[in-house]
Amino acid sequence: FVGVLRHVGGIGAPGDGDAGIGAYLLSSAPVAVRDQLWRRLSAQGVDALEVDALSLTLERLRRAPDKAWPTRGPGTRE
Numbered sequence: 001f002v003g004v005l006r007h008v009g010g011i012g013a014p015g016d017g018d019a020g021i022g023a024y025l026l027s028s029a030p031v032a033v034r035d036q037l038w039r040r041l042s043a044q045g046v047d048a049l050e051v052d053a054l055s056l057t058l059e060r061l062r063r064a065p066d067k068a069w070p071t072r073g074p075g076t077r078e
Contacts, residue, residue, distance in 0.1 A: 001026070002054065009057035017046040024051070025058055 002018040005011065024037045
């Protein structure tokens with residue numbers, strides 16, 4: 001997941017912390033729990049600016065209008 005965000009946003013190279021970053025970005029847990037996740041990531045050396053850029057990329061994708069996404073179905077080309 002984070003690898004795709006990195007590709008779409010042109011953000012850094014994959015790293016060992018990507019699974020944790022993905023869990024952090026997709027978490028719907030209370031703020032206190034997300035803060036704990038962030039502290040663990042930070043202790044692993046994850047770059048805060050990189051996570052912020054990944055978060056912004058995710059938000060842009062979430063807010064993209066339906067017409068921004070290609071559709072596949074009968075009679076469409078790849």
